[in-house]
Amino acid sequence: MGGADAGGHDNTANGDNTANGDNTATAVHAAGSPDTVVAWAPGRVNLIGDHTDYAGGLVLPMAIDLGTTVRFDRGGTHLRLRSGRRRPLSLDLPVAASVARSLSDLEPSWGRFVAAAAIEVGATVGGDGEITTTLPVGAGLSSSASLELAVALALGFDGSPLELARLGQRAEHAASGVPCGIMDQLAIAAGTTGHALLIDCATERYQPVVIPDTVEVWVLHSGVKRRLADSAYAERRAATESAAELVGPLAQANLDDIESIPDPVLRRRARHVRSECDRVQRFAAALATDDPTTAGELMEASHASLRDDFEVSVSQLDELVVALSARPEVFGARLTGAGFGGCVVALARPGSNLSGVGSTAWLVRASDGARRITG
Structure with missing residues (x-):
């Protein structure tokens, strides 16, 4: 997750979205052909x-x-x-x-x-x-x-x-x-x-x-540009690896073992990973049963864990989550990605308009994956 953003290519397409192209990858032609x-x-x-x-x-x-x-x-x-x-x-x-x-x-x-x-x-x-x-x-x-x-x-x-x-x-x-x-x-x-x-x-x-028809997914920018190469991403990864050396793979670690980790920082990092994996499972089940209320609550809990235990949020992200959570049409919101700036993702009722909440907002839909369209 959380690869560094490609800071040199800019948003010049202005809607030139080729997502609706042919989903069949075609063979590349012989070297030197002008295709x-x-x-x-x-x-x-x-x-x-x-x-x-x-x-x-x-x-x-x-x-x-x-x-x-x-x-x-x-x-x-x-x-x-x-x-x-x-x-x-x-x-x-x-x-x-x-x-x-x-x-x-x-x-x-x-x-x-x-x-x-x-x-x-x-x-x-x-x-x-x-x-x-x-x-x-x-x-x-x-x-x-x-x-x-x-x-x-x-x-x-x-x-x-x-x-x-x-x-x-x-x-x-x-x-x-x-x-x-x-x-x-x-x-x-x-x-x-x-x-x-x-x-x-x-x-x-x-x-x-x-993704059930009862929800829409919004992405809202906090106004803080994020670059992971300049962030503490590597330090967070090193901390999780150190914690795993003490209690085993964190995704399956015993919660009592995690709470016994002597170093309070490593303990918090491990607790986030373990609890977040549980939230992912419950969130997937909530979507599958068309329960956006529970999904939203899990998003709020995820943000709190990223803010308090993993310490990757910033004040602008926290304020945006609070503002979104106060809106009746929003089921839940959380920072998305590695943190240290960037965006919040929100689950909202269909027909909601969240465009005035963040510095910039996008209503996004689930797409097919990467593909070669021609050539």
């Missing part, structure tokens, strides 16, 4: 279950109908990509070992995610084109994972959603240095229209969970 390639990957919002994926726990994200489109004309061994008004990327393929060793120095910064995906694919054929996105950058909606997976598909990746997710996770680690779990990439690769995904990150197994 146009179009690939699309959604972003994701996590409904519940944060900072549990890298602990081998449960998460419940959903791919959303905002995403990243990569279009280019194939040919040659040079990849040239433009992204809005940002500095263009020029990259020789295959990516040289010297570049791979120093991705953190590659400019433009958004090109690090492209280069990492190209390395993982082993791409040797380039082209000339552009990247557009309808995703807000720095909001915690996985713009970097969306970019990585769209680029990988455009460059010829051909495999299962899980294989694509693993590729994207490796690319994220290389490009950002953030030791993220697999949630973001797997939600984006395996998304299903009208459903969230219940993912067991220990086994990497997942199953769709229907």
